[in-house]
Amino acid sequence: MTLDHLKSSLKPGFYAGIVALFISVIGMIETFSNRDIIHGVFSISHTFLVIIALITGYFSATRAQRAGIRQHGIDRRAEVVNAIAGSLIAGFVMGLFLAVLVVVANLINLRPVFVNVTPKLIDLLTFGRPSLAGSIVPLSMFTIVSGLGGALSLFRSDIRRLIVTSLLWFAFAGLISEVIRLSLSRLGVNVARKFVTTRGLTPLGAAVMLALIFAIVYASQRLRDRQRRQPDQSSPARKRAVRFRSWGLIFVLLLVLPWVVGRVPSDVLVLVGIYVLMGFGLNIVVGKAGLLDLGYVAFFAVGAYSTAILTSADQLPNIQLSFWAALPFVIGITGLAGLLIGAPVLRMRGDYLAIVTLGFGEIARFLALSDWFSPVLGGAQGVVKIPNVVIAGIELADPEELYYLIMFFCLITLFISWRLEGSRVGRAWVAMREDEQVAESMGINTIYYKMLAFAMGAMIASLGGAVFAVKLNTVFPFSFSVNVSITVLSLIIIGGIGSIPGVLVGAFALVGLPELLREFDEYRLLLYGVAIIYMMIVRPEGLLPSVRRGRELHEDEMAQDAWGKPAEVIPVPANPELSG
Amino acid sequence: MNGEKKPVLELQNVTTHYGPILMLQNLSVEIFPGEIVCLLGGNASGKTTTLKTILGMIVPTEGSVYLGGEKISGLNTMEIVKMGISMVPENRRLFKRMTVRENLEIGAFLRTNGKSLDEDMERVFTLFPRVKERLNQRAGTLSGGEQQMVAVGRALMADPKILLMDEPSMGLAPVLVEQTFEIIQQINEQGTTIFVVEQNANMALSIANRGYVLQTGKIVLADTAQGLLNDSMMRHAYLGEA
Ligand SMILES: Nc1ncnc2c1ncn2[C@@H]1O[C@H](COP(=O)(O)OP(=O)(O)OP(=O)(O)O)[C@@H](O)[C@H]1O
Ligand SMILES: [Mg+2]
Numbered sequence: 015m016t017l018d019h020l021k022s023s024l025k026p027g028f029y030a031g032i033v034a035l036f037i038s039v040i041g042m043i044e045t046f047s048n049r050d051i052i053h054g055v056f057s058i059s060h061t062f063l064v065i066i067a068l069i070t071g072y073f074s075a076t077r078a079q080r081a082g083i084r085q086h087g088i089d090r091r092a093e094v095v096n097a098i099a100g101s102l103i104a105g106f107v108m109g110l111f112l113a114v115l116v117v118v119a120n121l122i123n124l125r126p127v128f129v130n131v132t133p134k135l136i137d138l139l140t141f142g143r144p145s146l147a148g149s150i151v152p153l154s155m156f157t158i159v160s161g162l163g164g165a166l167s168l169f170r171s172d173i174r175r176l177i178v179t180s181l182l183w184f185a186f187a188g189l190i191s192e193v194i195r196l197s198l199s200r201l202g203v204n205v206a207r208k209f210v211t212t213r214g215l216t217p218l219g220a221a222v223m224l225a226l227i228f229a230i231v232y233a234s235q236r237l238r239d240r241q242r243r244q245p246d247q248s249s250p251a252r253k254r255a256v257r258f259r260s261w262g263l264i265f266v267l268l269l270v271l272p273w274v275v276g277r278v279p280s281d282v283l284v285l286v287g288i289y290v291l292m293g294f295g296l297n298i299v300v301g302k303a304g305l306l307d308l309g310y311v312a313f314f315a316v317g318a319y320s321t322a323i324l325t326s327a328d329q330l331p332n333i334q335l336s337f338w339a340a341l342p343f344v345i346g347i348t349g350l351a352g353l354l355i356g357a358p359v360l361r362m363r364g365d366y367l368a369i370v371t372l373g374f375g376e377i378a379r380f381l382a383l384s385d386w387f388s389p390v391l392g393g394a395q396g397v398v399k400i401p402n403v404v405i406a407g408i409e410l411a412d413p414e415e416l417y418y419l420i421m422f423f424c425l426i427t428l429f430i431s432w433r434l435e436g437s438r439v440g441r442a443w444v445a446m447r448e449d450e451q452v453a454e455s456m457g458i459n460t461i462y463y464k465m466l467a468f469a470m471g472a473m474i475a476s477l478g479g480a481v482f483a484v485k486l487n488t489v490f491p492f493s494f495s496v497n498v499s500i501t502v503l504s505l506i507i508i509g510g511i512g513s514i515p516g517v518l519v520g521a522f523a524l525v526g527l528p529e530l531l532r533e534f535d536e537y538r539l540l541l542y543g544v545a546i547i548y549m550m551i552v553r554p555e556g557l558l559p560s561v562r563r564g565r566e567l568h569e570d571e572m573a574q575d576a577w578g579k580p581a582e583v584i585p586v587p588a589n590p591e592l593s594g
Numbered sequence: 595m596n597g598e599k600k601p602v603l604e605l606q607n608v609t610t611h612y613g614p615i616l617m618l619q620n621l622s623v624e625i626f627p628g629e630i631v632c633l634l635g636g637n638a639s640g641k642t643t644t645l646k647t648i649l650g651m652i653v654p655t656e657g658s659v660y661l662g663g664e665k666i667s668g669l670n671t672m673e674i675v676k677m678g679i680s681m682v683p684e685n686r687r688l689f690k691r692m693t694v695r696e697n698l699e700i701g702a703f704l705r706t707n708g709k710s711l712d713e714d715m716e717r718v719f720t721l722f723p724r725v726k727e728r729l730n731q732r733a734g735t736l737s738g739g740e741q742q743m744v745a746v747g748r749a750l751m752a753d754p755k756i757l758l759m760d761e762p763s764m765g766l767a768p769v770l771v772e773q774t775f776e777i778i779q780q781i782n783e784q785g786t787t788i789f790v791v792e793q794n795a796n797m798a799l800s801i802a803n804r805g806y807v808l809q810t811g812k813i814v815l816a817d818t819a820q821g822l823l824n825d826s827m828m829r830h831a832y833l834g835e836a
């Protein structure tokens with residue numbers, strides 16, 4: 015028996031090594047080492063490396079298995095051996111990259127070129143043995159971890175799913191340990207201290223958390239399996255009732271959320287909510303109408319500034335409306351801005367539209383900064399003294415309260431998007447996105463429907479801007495950079511264009527996590543990039559796709575789709591030489 | 595023929611440019627109620643351009659288009675479609691990711707009364723029983739023949755006064771071509787005027803009342819179907835006779 019097939023494991027190991035080396039050298043490993051999943055035992059940076067090694071092990075094991083089968087036929091024993099051997103090899107290759115880094119860092123000072131190759135990094139990679147001999151540590155460690163990943167591939171798929179899902183949730187719990195700490199400390203500081211510290215979960219907390227997560231994942235998997243085995247034969251009405259109940263449960267959870275997690279996380283939740291809202295809005299523009307708008311921040315800014323000017327006690331026009339009295343004007347002004355920007359640009363094709371809107375986004379910020387408008391917009395000083403929102407005599411000052419305001423707006427937007435889905439307008443958008451010319455020949459006024467989408471998107475963004483203004487009680491031009499547009503677009507791409515739960519998950523991942531873990535901030539764009547490229551390759555429909563998008567993007571897997579492509583005109587026989 | 599009747603659709607000395615390039619030159623076409631009229635011509639002779647001009651996707655540089663005596667050139671496509679013209683585009687061009695039902699519904703987009711929508715669906719189903727079976731299938735996964743049916747059905751959903759068809763025979767097997775033309779005849783018998791653009795002159799003339807022949811943007815021949823079938827130049831150039 016030759017070992018040729020084990021060569022297939024070199025490649026995953028090689029890639030993993032490069033990734034591990036890359037995130038070490040750019041300083042990610044060191045940055046994240048200050049936060050632990052398990053206090054004093056396991057940091058977030060270890061988690062990164064371990065996850066990379068596990069994935070590598072898993073993939074190389076399956077590759078080696080398959081290569082082995084191709085060459086030597088099916089043999090259960092050999093498969094096990096191949097899987098383990100393959101993953102060990104890959105892990106070794108990956109470890110080699112880091113070992114070499116340790117060795118080189120020991121021999122020469124790399125810091126003039128690679129600023130981030132600090133003694134601390136080497137310390138981390140070698141678990142505290144930064145000497146030349148310490149290079150053996152990453153080598154052996156990643157070989158073993160990758161081997162574990164390989165072993166994972168040998169489990170039955172349901173058991174594997176159980177393990178992987180539990181571990182991922184556990185890692186997630188570790189990431190948000192600060193939130194867990196803050197929520198628990200509301201029960202009592204001493205209770206909280208037993209389970210979580212400011213750096214991460216305590217070993218006890220980790221054990222409890224892991225057990226809890228394991229139990230929940232196990233139970234939910236059992237439930238799902240049972241449902242799958244006995245296909246649901248209940249009536250549609252019953253099914254609807256079940257769905258209604260689960261949505262109701264989610265709704266109640268969302269309602270009590272700010273009081274569970276407390277002040278600081280609630281503040282983050284409000285920000286997440288603003289992005290959820292804008293995600294819904296941009297989904298109409300990009301997802302439904304197919305218009306790539308890279309300047310969405312402009313409408314967010316118009317919303318925030320018009321709220322500020324109309325309500326501030328300190329601003330020149332001195333209008334001092336209440337929030338609610340100002341709101342219709344804010345929506346109207348921003349909708350108008352949408353039409354104004356839309357009218358000239360919506361006649362352009364997709365890629366031009368993207369560039370022009372990008373420009374408008376920046377123009378909005380420059381206008382806000384300009385001296386010319388500074389008597390009204392406040393220039394670099396912005397607008398201050400924006401009063402809080404008052405509902406029925408209650409002033410929404412705390413983030414826990416403001417949360418309900420943004421949630422209210424989100425629900426309204428959600429309702430509108432949902433109503434649009436099956437409506438005439440919704441249908442026109444889909445048709446327009448698919449084939450603009452034919453849509454037009456069916457009598458769909460494409461310019462009108464594009465404007466409608468654009469204006470609706472703008473008005474929804476203005477709600478986000480309004481909440482943003484009253485959240486901070488001030489607005490500054492610097493809050494409205496192109497990053498806002500990019501974040502909103504990224505979150506709907508990652509969540510799945512057109513998908514509602516996708517927006518929630520995307521906003522949480524791209525806005526919530528970086529707020530909770532400030533370390534993320536530095537690498538935010540890197541993470542966006544990686545996440546988006548990954549999504550584009552593996553799941554172009556996003557994490558939680560809408561049904562139609564799924565259809566659209568996996569189209570080439572469908573048979574018989576070759577019709578209607580103009581290139582495939584079959585000449586008609588009765589038409590010899592003379593053509594017009 | 596139909597000397598006293600007023601034409602449903604009339605092109606009067608229409609000239610069309612693509613930018614600086616002259617495409618249609620002084621085109622005059624009349625189509626009377628209840629007729630099937632065909633426009634014959636080879637590749638790139640300007641047939642599709644003629645239909646686009648009628649639908650207002652291209653504005654003629656000279657001349658005008660009239661629908662039922664009203665001038666429509668200069669109006670936008672939506673307004674023209676609303677006045678009762680609908681088109682089966684070249685290559686069908688269904689909304690492939692939408693279901694068959696959704697495609698049909700889009701066809702009736704401009705009709706808001708809602709009442710006769712079901713009636714028109716029924717009409718499509720009687721013409722094409724197959725379409726009814728496929729209602730919830732993605733249009734892109736239909737066979738070529740089925741796509742043709744849906745494309746025609748979609749155009750009929752607008753309940754048009756006049757139906758424009760751009761090369762309905764294109765890319766279809768001979769049997770299907772024949773079926774398609776039978777259906778066209780049937781639709782016509784139900785009262786819809788039809789203007790069909792074709793390269794397949796034999797087939798088109800077998801059902802048409804009259805025909806025009808287009809060459810590099812100019813009409814070179816206009817006659818009854820029988821007249822065209824007997825014309826020596828026609829027989830030579832378009833009817834495959836040696
Ligand atoms: N948008 C456009 N801009 C410039 N030229 C165009 C445009 N559309 C079509 N043309 C040109 O006009 C000519 C006539 O095109 P048209 O589509 O009307 O031909 P056709 O008679 O329908 O041919 P076919 O039978 O191949 O469909 C072609 O040479 C084509 O390249
Ligand atoms: Mg053509």
